[in-house]
Amino acid sequence: MTATLTAPAPSFATATARTAAAPQVRVRARDAAARELVEAKLIIAGLRLAGSAAPSSQDVLVAVGETVESAIDACRPTLPGSGERLLVVADVLSRHGALQALRAGARAMLLAAEATPERLAAAVHSAHRGEGRLSHLVLARLVDGPPEPAAPERRPGAPALTNRQLEVLHLMADGHGNEAIARTLRCSRHTVKNVIYELMGQLQVRNRAHAVALAVRTGLI
Known part of the structure; x- marks a missing residue:
């Protein structure tokens, strides 16, 4: 070709x-x-x-x-x-x-x-x-697809996130938007936006895809 x-x-x-x-x-x-x-x-x-x-x-x-x-x-x-x-x-x-x-x-x-x-x-x-x-x-x-057989082990030096931040991060990785995340967690979209803003600052990333990629590399999700 x-x-x-x-x-x-x-x-x-x-x-x-x-x-x-x-x-x-x-x-x-x-x-x-x-x-x-x-x-x-x-x-x-x-x-x-x-x-x-x-x-x-x-x-x-x-x-x-x-x-x-x-x-x-x-x-x-x-x-x-x-x-x-x-x-x-x-x-x-x-x-x-x-x-x-x-x-x-x-x-x-x-x-x-x-x-x-x-x-x-x-x-x-x-x-x-x-x-x-x-x-x-x-x-x-x-x-997409089924999870891996074993959950990834959090690596040394990985950023520490709160349980709520991890919940939001997992839902972001599943492709959910802010409104869907808010419905799932039974909170307001404003709360979701604040959580995403905080976790992106803590991870020092520029966008959602970067946040998910870093979370996978460091074993957060």
Whole structure:
């Protein structure tokens, strides 16, 4: 299968050029064609490929594979010692794979089918800034399906949350909005908003997806 890549629209190229401190990007994949396609999209997006330079903690490592597991295996020798920010791009994404990626330190995940140059660039910059970025499709895979056999063990250094904050966090992970959370917990939407504001501040996250991702990585949920 071949893909035709065209030059980006001027508006997108201009926006990319104005992005400060653009990270260098490394792409790892067992399939050379998949790696080259992602590299081409990154170049179209105006991002720099790191080449043979030594890895830096400011670089973003893009792991590409048919599954999340194979993507992570493709860059396994460099993890976690390189210090690079990890972005996973996979053709197929299961709940188990999403959890494995988060536990491997992935800052962002994309399905290959939705990995346009624009979305790849946005995910790379989010990973570079240390933010979590999960698309709606990825988040759906993460919270869908039966729970794992054993509850995750809370890791040392994980933020301490109140029982109410944990209840809200679990409901957020299940995809519920504020109104549904308020009905479930029999409280007002204003209370729910306050709890979410407090827990996001305590977790030091920027959005709901980032909160869920961090909670999974640290064993809070």
